Amino acid sequence: MAQQHTGGARDAVVIGGGLAGMLAATALLGHADTVTVLERDRYPEHRGFRKGVPQARHTHILLTGGQHALDDLLPGSCTALADAGAHRLDLPRDLLTRTPSGWPRRFDEGRHHTLSVTRPVLDAVVTERARAAFARSATRVEVREATEVTGLTGDAGRVTGVRIRPREGGAPHTLTAGLVVDASGRSSRAPRWYAELGLAAPQEESVDTGLGYATRRYRPGPGTTPDTGVNVPHWPSSPRGGCYLPVEDGIWLLTLAGMRGDHPPTDPEAFLAYSATVGDPYLHSLVSRAEPLTPVHGFHDTRNRRRRYERPGAAPKGFLVLGDAHCTFNPVYGQGMSVAALGARALRDTLARTGGPLPDAAATAQREIAAVTDPAWVAAVGADLPYLRDADEKPSAGERLTAWYFDRLAARAALDPVVGAALRDVFCLTAPLPRLFGPRIAARTVLLPRRPALPAPPTTPEPV
Numbered sequence: 001m002a003q004q005h006t007g008g009a010r011d012a013v014v015i016g017g018g019l020a021g022m023l024a025a026t027a028l029l030g031h032a033d034t035v036t037v038l039e040r041d042r043y044p045e046h047r048g049f050r051k052g053v054p055q056a057r058h059t060h061i062l063l064t065g066g067q068h069a070l071d072d073l074l075p076g077s078c079t080a081l082a083d084a085g086a087h088r089l090d091l092p093r094d095l096l097t098r099t100p101s102g103w104p105r106r107f108d109e110g111r112h113h114t115l116s117v118t119r120p121v122l123d124a125v126v127t128e129r130a131r132a133a134f135a136r137s138a139t140r141v142e143v144r145e146a147t148e149v150t151g152l153t154g155d156a157g158r159v160t161g162v163r164i165r166p167r168e169g170g171a172p173h174t175l176t177a178g179l180v181v182d183a184s185g186r187s188s189r190a191p192r193w194y195a196e197l198g199l200a201a202p203q204e205e206s207v208d209t210g211l212g213y214a215t216r217r218y219r220p221g222p223g224t225t226p227d228t229g230v231n232v233p234h235w236p237s238s239p240r241g242g243c244y245l246p247v248e249d250g251i252w253l254l255t256l257a258g259m260r261g262d263h264p265p266t267d268p269e270a271f272l273a274y275s276a277t278v279g280d281p282y283l284h285s286l287v288s289r290a291e292p293l294t295p296v297h298g299f300h301d302t303r304n305r306r307r308r309y310e311r312p313g314a315a316p317k318g319f320l321v322l323g324d325a326h327c328t329f330n331p332v333y334g335q336g337m338s339v340a341a342l343g344a345r346a347l348r349d350t351l352a353r354t355g356g357p358l359p360d361a362a363a364t365a366q367r368e369i370a371a372v373t374d375p376a377w378v379a380a381v382g383a384d385l386p387y388l389r390d391a392d393e394k395p396s397a398g399e400r401l402t403a404w405y406f407d408r409l410a411a412r413a414a415l416d417p418v419v420g421a422a423l424r425d426v427f428c429l430t431a432p433l434p435r436l437f438g439p440r441i442a443a444r445t446v447l448l449p450r451r452p453a454l455p456a457p458p459t460t461p462e463p464v
């Protein structure tokens with residue numbers, strides 16, 4: 001295999017030019033002499049779908065924590081997304097989430113908003129802004145499309161580069177670098193590449209509720225556009241859920257999801273019928289009056305999976321892993337893109353702080369990436385636990401207590417602005433899970449009487 005280029009300690013390679021890859025390259029600006037981003041696909045000319053990001057057809061929201069990290073890395077990105085048609089949905093004013101006991105109060109809280117936008121537009125805006133940042137930087141960045149990475153070079157102690165297969169002709173070759181960042185998404189082959197280097201695969205944790213997704217685009221009919229996004233999540237006694245959210249150009253996305261193999265169908269009529277079986281009829285009443293614009297697309301690999309590259313000995317020098325290649329989440333919590341942005345910011349901040357050679361900074365950066373990933377992992381896995389147990393399996397006393405507390409907390413959050421704000425802080429990734437156990441939140445959750453939520457979606461916002 002030909003060696004094409006001998007990179008030095010200050011040359012970096014990023015595997016995958018998706019969201020995490022573009023943000024990783026941005027994080028490396030000013031810290032590397034060159035960054036080469038290797039992307040298997042060609043980018044679409046217009047803001048379209050591509051093979052390497054099959055989940056892009058489904059609802060994607062960007063949470064507050066992710067917005068902060070994205071704007072920190074590429075200032076002005078959230079405004080650019082809004083200019084491109086992203087909806088800024090203030091929580092809970094503009095996005096109502098049904099609870100098992102009813103609808104929440106529509107507080108005009110002004111604390112968190114999610115950005116709702118189709119994934120091709122989000123990726124295109126981020127890529128455009130990243131390329132503009134590359135052009136302004138002293139670091140030379142090259143983005144090579146139609147270029148697949150097929151392995152790593154080096155040995156068990158040190159990664160020295162990557163093996164490349166051009167997808168449109170040309171001979172396989174290698175590219176050497178001081179730092180290789182794997183941002184190749186959920187299909188990352190790094191564990192297999194580790195074996196080729198004589199390294200044990202990183203420890204892997206997987207929590208899978210067997211959730212399946214299906215999504216279709218709609219245009220609401222005249223007079224039927226809801227004035228809020230609608231989310232009817234699954235809960236233990238109602239394992240089917242759905243959400244209906246506005247994106248660009250007057251289009252709405254309906255995503256339906258079912259737990260433990262009870263997946264929404266992709267046949268259009270059966271899909272609509274499935275929407276009538278989620279925990280509240282409101283969703284179906286909206287969708288049945290809207291015009292469908294596309295076929296229904298399904299997606300079934302939704303497990304939470306993290307690979308512990310930060311553990312001692314799990315990452316050779318000169319190699320780190322970011323984004324879905326590192327950790328995937330059950331998508332109903334809308335966390336993956338935000339965590340990719342938080343991880344890229346952690347990489348940038350580690351490089352700025354340590355200032356040392358790139359190969360040596362990798363292990364510290366990987367620990368920081370794991371640390372910023374942890375709150376989202378704990379929240380997603382904790383929320384998924386009730387769905388993992390078989391009906392005849394008895395939960396432990398601790399699990400019963402935790403389930404009781406979170407059930408009360410969710411019911412309280414629908415009506416109580418103080419508890420609601422804490423829950424939103426955690427799920428929007430601006431506060432860690434212990435925020436939900438602070439004395440004020442615990443007292444309101446445990447001591448105040450439990451009341452049912454509202455019987456119908458509230459039509460007017462209320463001040464807090």
Ligand SMILES: Cc1cc2nc3c(=O)[nH]c(=O)nc-3n(C[C@H](O)[C@H](O)[C@H](O)COP(=O)(O)OP(=O)(O)OC[C@H]3O[C@@H](n4cnc5c(N)ncnc54)[C@H](O)[C@@H]3O)c2cc1C
Pocket residue numbers: 015016017018019020021038039040041051052053055058059060061062063147148149150183184185186187188213299301302322323324325331333334335336337338339340
């Ligand atoms: C159904 C679904 C819904 C979701 N909804 C949300 C949501 O609402 N909010 C949210 O924040 N997150 C959501 N996510 C998660 C989100 O999609 C991911 O977290 C995000 O795409 C991660 O970005 P990434 O760059 O790591 O991976 P990707 O976006 O998958 O990009 C990986 C890139 O690597 C390239 N690549 C792969 N292998 C190679 C190789 N060998 N060589 C070169 N290039 C390669 C691919 O072509 C691709 O461009 C959802 C996920 C799913 C499955």
